[in-house]
Amino acid sequence: MSEAPQYPDMEVQLxxxxxxxxxxxxxxxxxxxxxxxxxxxxxxxxxxxxxxSYDEVLQLAMRTVDVS
Incomplete structure (x- = not known):
């Protein structure tokens, strides 16, 4: 089970x-x-x-907001 992002009410289109x-x-x-x-x-x-790495940046983004 993954942890909820820091700002779960925010969604950023990537x-x-x-x-x-x-x-x-x-x-x-x-x-x-x-x-x-x-x-x-x-x-x-x-x-x-x-x-x-690029993957680390994406993982950081996903830990910060809801990424779509």
Whole structure:
């Protein structure tokens, strides 16, 4: 059973979009900021940029919000 994301009320569309890792980070930051989670947006960006792989960034996104 997977753990619920940190912000389960937020959904960010990643499938069918530009798959570039920087594009994923940008969409996540923008969604978090728009929802009023500025600090979480900064934390996500920092964690994503220090991740070792694209898969780690996607896993981080899924732990943060509901990803579709």
């Amino acid at each position: 499938s069918g979009e530009d798959g570039n890792v920087y594009s994923v980070i940008g969409r996540m930051q923008q969604a978090l900021r728009r929802a009023g989670h500025r600090e979480a947006a900064t934390e996500f960006s920092q964690a994503a940029r220090s991740s070792g």
